[in-house]
Amino acid sequence: PKGPSLNPSRKRLAVHVEDHPVEYASFEGTIPQGEYGGGTVMVWDRGAWLPENDPVQEYGKGHLRFRLQGEKLKGAWTLARMNRSPDTQGRNWLLIKKKDPEARQGPLAEASGMEDRSALTGRTMEEIASGRDVSRSGTGDLFEAEGARPAPMPGRPKPHLAVPAREPPEGDGWLHEIKYDGYRILCIKKDSAVRLITRNNQDWSEKFPDVVQAAASLPFEQFILDGEIVVLLPDGKPDFQALQNILKGEKSGRTGYYVFDALFCSGYDLTGVPLVQRKKILQRMLEGVSRPLVYGDYIQGEGERVFAHACRMGMEGIVSKQAESRYEQGRSRTWIKVKCLKRQEFVIGGYSEPSGSRSGFGALLLGYYDEAGRLVYAGRVGTGFSEKTLQDISGRMATLERKDSPFHKSPSGREAGKVHWVQPQLVAEVEFSDWTEDHIVRQASFKGLRPDKPAREVGLESPEAGPRSVTKGKESRKNRVAGVLLTNPERILYPEQGLTKRDLALFYQKTAGLILPHLADRPLSLVRCPKGHRDVCFYQKHLNEQIPETLTEVPVREKGEQRTYAAVRDLPGLISLVQLGVLEIHPWGSRMDMLEKPDRMIFDLDPGPEIRPEDMVEALSLV
Structure with a gap:
């Protein structure tokens, strides 16, 4: 049958x-x-x-x-x-x-x-x-947990990403975990084969065979686990540089895969299960395991104390997660990360010549992509390199050299002296103390390359990572609408009417009750004109790393690849579109939870210049 x-x-x-x-x-x-x-x-x-x-x-x-x-x-x-x-x-x-x-x-x-x-x-x-009673540790929880549902194993899952924040949240409704200084990895087991997949969908199984072997021994034929691979120093702290050495084939320290979430197990989709319950299921799944698999534990409540202790221990920071949150494949405000020091990825756009006895290069020129997709210069990093990393990065950049600058506005003066430009393909993780008023990093130190991060996705991690004029609170309350900070609020978007960015945001705030029912929970295609509709405009369907946390990410499979659209759920999300310079909003005919079942048909009427407004109204009523 x-x-x-x-x-x-x-x-x-x-x-x-x-x-x-x-x-x-x-x-x-x-x-x-x-x-x-x-x-x-x-x-x-x-x-x-x-x-x-x-x-x-x-x-x-x-x-x-x-x-x-x-x-x-x-x-x-x-x-x-x-x-x-x-x-x-x-x-x-x-x-x-x-x-x-x-x-x-x-x-x-x-x-x-x-x-x-x-x-x-x-x-x-x-x-x-x-006739054997096959033991499956944790399966009782899988079947009974609220939100668990039978489902086929997903093909290409995406990790739940945290939103940067200045300080940890208060209350017992949050679970706090150490922010591991490593590589985010999804561990996928299917038909007895285990794969380790990065955020960039690279298969790193061969790089960490001990992790693959340990995961294969778990008594489940199918699962998807989420965690980070780190290398530990003798004092137990993670060492990012040692992890880089392993990726180059060099033995360097003890590898650990800290597993902090479970998306799927034994035919059950767990993404709809509250986090605190997923943690219990995960703990059952990992019963009796030893390194390199490690259960990623948490502390409930007392976020400020957890953060203070993490910083005193020399850790990168903490990740705070809502105890009742579901697993969302994309960036979500239910998970937030708080760092002890400022640290993020930058795109390498060039390098300076070495001086003295130094070999390779003097400093790397750093940048990030802004909302319009332009590479913005953010300063240099000249410390934190070993002789091996100098030679390794020099070899990589030698194949990427170009004659012109990849930056939207190239560095000038002393910053531009004896500089070589490269294709913006390499991504570096950099730690720094602060930003200058000119939007340049202070006291930057190189931590390592990030082969798991696509260069085009590198942008400012949060508004807090911007120049001091933003972080020190110089903006006035009138520049915030529905809690969303508007940069350049007096910028004129429609010169014919003299309408500014703030005017448009206030109009949306006033008419949100009429707009949101037609936009909410639908993937959006956007036309963005950051400097007004008479200047450069561009069409955008897919999200990148710079999108505000007030928007919701919607994964959509297109032409065999997983792409991400934006969706609005509330007024702050709508105002965020204004902040991004969006002047045209084109919603899908289907909702984000039922993409293949459209519930709306849109008739687009484009009147010619000779059509009177009253005739257009009559035509609309007839349609």
């Missing part, structure tokens, strides 16, 4: 059998051959069956309509009796999925594409037939 299909166009044979005792619903095991129903029996799904009408009458008519609330099968279904024949006596029926939000197309619509484990015990048919 092919099993049920979630595709309404597919009909599946269902045979009416004799009544069974109610206790049989929870039976799982092997019935001896020769007896009725002999063979291995699995409880493939379980849940509730809800008839839509009188089931006795509909059964008599041969057309039974009902709803299923199972762990695998959900939504509306129909059982239709086939034409009776002497040999079947009306036993053959057709099981048909009705068109509703639970319907599916493609391979995932078929039973063969669904989880093939028991909904009762999590065992496969082979394990049931063997």
Whole structure:
């Protein structure tokens, strides 16, 4: 038998059998051959069956309509009796999925594409037939936890990213973790194969074979774990430079994979489970493991004390997460990161010549991409390099040299002396004390290259990372609308009417009740004109690292790749579009939770210049 299909166009044979005792619903095991129903029996799904009408009458008519609330099968279904024949006596029926939000197309619509484990015990048919009670640490939690749901394993998951903040949040509703000074890695196990995937979707399994081997030994055939790989110093603190050495093939310290979240396990999607419950599940999954796998523990509440201790210990900072937060694939305000020192990634756009006995180069010229996609110069870093890193980076830059500057505004004066330009492809992580008034980093120190970070995604990590004129609070309250800071609020966007950036934000604030019902929770395509509609404008569909936390990220698969759109959920999100210089907002016809099921059709009427406004209004009323 092919099993049920979630595709309404597919009909599946269902045979009416004799009544069974109610206790049989929870039976799982092997019935001896020769007896009725002999063979291995699995409880493939379980849940509730809800008839839509009188089931006795509909059964008599041969057309039974009902709803299923199972762990695998959900939504509306129909059982239709086939034409009776002497040999079947009306036993053959057709099981048909009705068109509703639970319907599916493609391979995932078929039973063969669904989880093939028991909904009762999590065992496969082979394990049931063997009679062994297979131990799966934590599976009880997986089945019972609020928000866990049966689902196929996702193909290319994205990590939940934290938003930078100045200070940790207060209250017991937050869980605080150490910010590990390492590489973010998703550990994916499927069909006994383990892969270590970076944020940039690179496979680093071969770089950390000890982690792969330890993860493969976990007693689960499928899972997705989230954590960071670090190298520990003898005092237990992480060493980012030592981690870089391992990536180059050099042995350097003890490797540890600190696992702090679980997205999927044994056929269950855990992203909808509250974080504090996911932590309990993860702890059960990692019971009895030893290095290099380490459970990433947390402290609930007392954020300020946790942060102070982390800084005194020389750690990078902390990550604070809402205890009830769900796992969101993208950046979200439910996770925030607070750093002890200012530290972020920069794009390398050039280098200066070395002096004295130094080899390779003198300093790296740093930059980041602004909202308009321009590379902005942010200063130099000339300390923190070993002889090996000098030679390594010099070799990489030698293949990237170019004649002209990649920066939007090149450095001038002494900053431009004896400089070589390179293609902006390498990303460096840099620690620094502060920003100058001219938007240049102070006392910068090189920490390492970031091969896991795409250069085009490198921007200012937060408004707090900007120049002092912002961070020291010189802006006035009138420059904030709905809590969103407007930079250049007097910039004229529509010269014909004399409308400024602040005017547009205040208009949106006043009319949000009319706008948001048509925009909220829909992916957006945007036309941005940072200096007004008469200046340079550009079309943007996909998000990058500079997008404010007030917007929601929507993952969309396009042409075989995972891309990210923006969505607005509230007034601050709407005002953030103004801050980004958005003058045209084009919402999708579908919502972010049902991308493939549009619920709106838009008629775009473009009147010619000779059309009078009153004629246009009449045309709209006719449409």
